[in-house]
Each structure stands twice: as structure tokens, then as C-alpha cells.
Amino acid sequence: MASVTYSSTRGGQKNLDFRTVVMTGLAHDRGLFVPDSIPTVTTEEVESWRGLSYADLAVKVLSKFVKEDQVPADKLEDIVKRSCAAFRHEDVTPVIDVAGHAVLELFHGPTFAFKDVALQMLGNFFEYFLETGSNGGRLAVLGATSGDTGSAAIYGLRGKKGIDCIILFPRGRVSPIQERQMTTVEDSNIHCVAVEGTFDDCQDLVKASFNTPEFRDRVKLGAVNSINWCRVLAQTTYYFWSYLRVTDKAELKDKPVSYSVPTGNFGDILAGFYAKKMGLNVGKLVVATNENDILHRFFTKGEYHREPIAKSISPSMDICVSSNFERYLFFLAGNDSEKLASWMKTFETTKKLDISGDLLQKAQSDFTSARADTKMTLDVIKEYNDKHNYVMCPHTAVGVSAIRQLGEVNSTMVCLATAHDGKFPAAVKQAIDPLPDAPKQLAVLSELPTRVSDCPNDLKQVQEFMEKRIAERIASQA
Numbered sequence: 001m002a003s004v005t006y007s008s009t010r011g012g013q014k015n016l017d018f019r020t021v022v023m024t025g026l027a028h029d030r031g032l033f034v035p036d037s038i039p040t041v042t043t044e045e046v047e048s049w050r051g052l053s054y055a056d057l058a059v060k061v062l063s064k065f066v067k068e069d070q071v072p073a074d075k076l077e078d079i080v081k082r083s084c085a086a087f088r089h090e091d092v093t094p095v096i097d098v099a100g101h102a103v104l105e106l107f108h109g110p111t112f113a114f115k116d117v118a119l120q121m122l123g124n125f126f127e128y129f130l131e132t133g134s135n136g137g138r139l140a141v142l143g144a145t146s147g148d149t150g151s152a153a154i155y156g157l158r159g160k161k162g163i164d165c166i167i168l169f170p171r172g173r174v175s176p177i178q179e180r181q182m183t184t185v186e187d188s189n190i191h192c193v194a195v196e197g198t199f200d201d202c203q204d205l206v207k208a209s210f211n212t213p214e215f216r217d218r219v220k221l222g223a224v225n226s227i228n229w230c231r232v233l234a235q236t237t238y239y240f241w242s243y244l245r246v247t248d249k250a251e252l253k254d255k256p257v258s259y260s261v262p263t264g265n266f267g268d269i270l271a272g273f274y275a276k277k278m279g280l281n282v283g284k285l286v287v288a289t290n291e292n293d294i295l296h297r298f299f300t301k302g303e304y305h306r307e308p309i310a311k312s313i314s315p316s317m318d319i320c321v322s323s324n325f326e327r328y329l330f331f332l333a334g335n336d337s338e339k340l341a342s343w344m345k346t347f348e349t350t351k352k353l354d355i356s357g358d359l360l361q362k363a364q365s366d367f368t369s370a371r372a373d374t375k376m377t378l379d380v381i382k383e384y385n386d387k388h389n390y391v392m393c394p395h396t397a398v399g400v401s402a403i404r405q406l407g408e409v410n411s412t413m414v415c416l417a418t419a420h421d422g423k424f425p426a427a428v429k430q431a432i433d434p435l436p437d438a439p440k441q442l443a444v445l446s447e448l449p450t451r452v453s454d455c456p457n458d459l460k461q462v463q464e465f466m467e468k469r470i471a472e473r474i475a476s477q478a
């Protein structure tokens, strides 16, 4: 059987295979790749997966999309198993009961945040595709980060054959823990660059590099940002996994399971939407935002309006537009790429997109939403610590606040816990004092040697730095 194929939401590229879509990231017409068909699962099939380990379940879910024509079955299994082995918990993403609802802990990977689930997998797929002929065997991954993405990418790509990973971050503007998670990695293929500038400057340098075709092709540039389809696909597994763990309880068997997801770029919750489209018995999908609430405004009023970024205590959700949302808009547009392209054009020129009537109703039947501000978030962290002896990171607390605001606290509700509280001590300390001990892997970071290069906010100098580093590495391997 052939694998699922993919086309750009804006219609410029059609029927591409999984390998191409993973290696390309963003479509050439700036659209996002979406599956041309969504494979389905039956209730019986999901039931037959109940006894599987997380890794075996992930193989089942991924092989719905990825067949032997893309990755041989034994290779797919090897990629999935090695990705899962990087997690500290034997369940990879354990599900626990707290305060009358479930919590899906996604932070047991190397960098203590949910992005590890996808980036461990993406790193292994990149390596396999390079080994088997893609890109002439080399890839220079360039990314900008304000925190979590950089470290998760670095841990996903460290030591990988054929790959150099260059991460730009704004000097002095990422949290000390996040900076050290990046700069203490010693592998020679990892290059951390502290740029004299802001996060936006770093992002502009990345975009400009991709827009310099000659440079892009010479260094074989690739991207790891959250729009890579592989990341969404990797995340669908934990919706199936947590569904099965919740319905392990005899009294909850056959009940729909709902999910509350702390949301920024809409990548995590989109995986839940695809799980539902595959046929998983999903009830509600709750979009939980902080003060950067463009998605909450969309799902309550039909207004997708860009506003300036507000700095919150859940920084990984501080966005003004949601980079994965275009995939859902494409679905709302009835898979009509012309309509979608015109919507995106409207949004890009006016910073506004409005929907109403049937379309808004449709969106509201797929998702509900809520917004938590700083006080609500801190109150939840404090209450769960005081009453339930459970400590949450501020992102997770936004998701928990959402289900309380919506009156959806019940035994079939799963709140996704997206990071470990120990990663955000300054915020958590405002609710819990003294802080619980940090995990030892985070506590030792301040004692480890660091390796980082400084660079001015200058495209030419950043590109020269990259070429020099890559040439040195190729020479050392020759």
C-alpha cells in the first residue's frame, strides 16, 4: 500500500511524498503541507492497541501514514523505538489522575518540554533520509529560538550524521536555564549563536537566509520549526495513548475523551484534531491561551486579528500569529486551496481575518476555548500544590485554568502538561515558595562548561560563520 501524500494548503505543490515533505518543511508557495487523505481507524482497531507499549502504539499510528514505499517497516520501528528511548519514563508520556481529571505528562524527554516528543522523531527521520540519499547526505538546520524550540531541536539533532544544527538566540534575552540547555551540549555538530539583537532579529536572519537561494543551496539549508509535518504526526500518538489510559477504567470504557491543550502555534492541539479525524473517540478539544489570545478570540468571535505580543509567564505560548493554524483554516475552507490562499492574503495585508455564520459554528463544533491571565495561572499553580500536592508549569496551568473556567473538570478530561515546572522557576516561585527541588539534570546545568559563539545582527556575518563552521566539520570528517 502506498503512503499518504501531501499538498500545500495554497495549492502550489501537490501530491508530494512523506520524505519530500519532511525534508522541505515549508512549501515553496509559503503554504503548509497537509495530508491529501486522512487514514482511518476503527473502534475495534483502537481497542486492539490497548495492551501496547507507547513505542509499539506509535509504530501503529505512524504506519497508518508512512508505508514501506517511504520507510521500510523495520526501519520505521527502529526510528520510533530510538526516539522513545530518549525519554526518562517507561510510559514515555505517562497519564495520571489529579483533582478529578487526567494529566498527560509530556515533559519526560531530554529538555523537559513536550517539543521533545516530535523533535526526537524528526532528528531520526532526517538522519535516515540523509543516509538513504536525500540532499546529497548533508543538511544544515538553521533555527531561531526564544527558548524551548532551540534546546529541543539541539537534543533531537546532536551527534546526527550529516547534520549541522545552527541555533540563533537573542543574547541575554532567553532564560538562564533555556540558554544553558542549549550551550552545554558538546557535540561538534551543534552551533549555538548568541545574536546581538531581539528574537525577531534572529527570526529575520533565518528567513533572510532561506531567501538567499544561492546560500541556501550551497549549505543545504533545512528547518525544524513547528510547521514541519513530521512534528504534528509524531504528536498524534499521545492522543491515542492517553485515550487508552483514561478508558482503561471499566466505567469509562467507550466514553469520548476530551483534551485541554495550552496553545501557541497550534501544533500540539492540531495533532489532536487529526487524531479525531482519524476516528479516535475525541469529545472536546479545548484551546487554552494566555494573554496572547488570538485563537481564543477566533473561536469565540470568529475574529482572527493580529495584535502585538504581550510578555506572559508562559513564554512558549507568546505568539501574535499561530504558525500551524493555516492547516485548520484549510480544513474550514473545505480543503479549497484557492479560498484558503485568498484568506491568507487578506490576513497578510490587513492583519485580520473574520468568519461568521455556518463557518464559525463549524469551528465551534471542533474546538472550545478559554484564556487565562497571569493571576488565574498563578492561582491554579498554588491551589494544585496546596490541595493536591501537584506542581505544574505555567503553560500547563493555563490548560487547567481553561477547563475550570469552562466547567469541564471531569474524569474523561485530559490536560496536557507541556513542560516541567523546574524549567520556569521564576514564574512558579510567584505561586509556590519555597520552590520544590529542580530535577538534577536542570540543577547541574549551571556547573557545566558552555560553548557559544557571538555574532552581530548582520546577515553576511551570520552566513560566513555558518559556512566556516560547516567547512571545518566536513574537513575534519574527510
Ligand SMILES: *Cc1c(COP(=O)(O)O)cnc(C)c1O
Pocket (backbone or CB within 6 Å): 113, 114, 115, 148, 149, 226, 262, 263, 264, 265, 266, 267, 268, 269, 316, 317, 395, 418, 419
Ligand atoms: C511550544 C510550547 C507550547 C505551545 O505549543 P504549540 O504547539 O505552539 O501550540 C506550550 N507549552 C510549552 C511548554 C511549549 O514549549
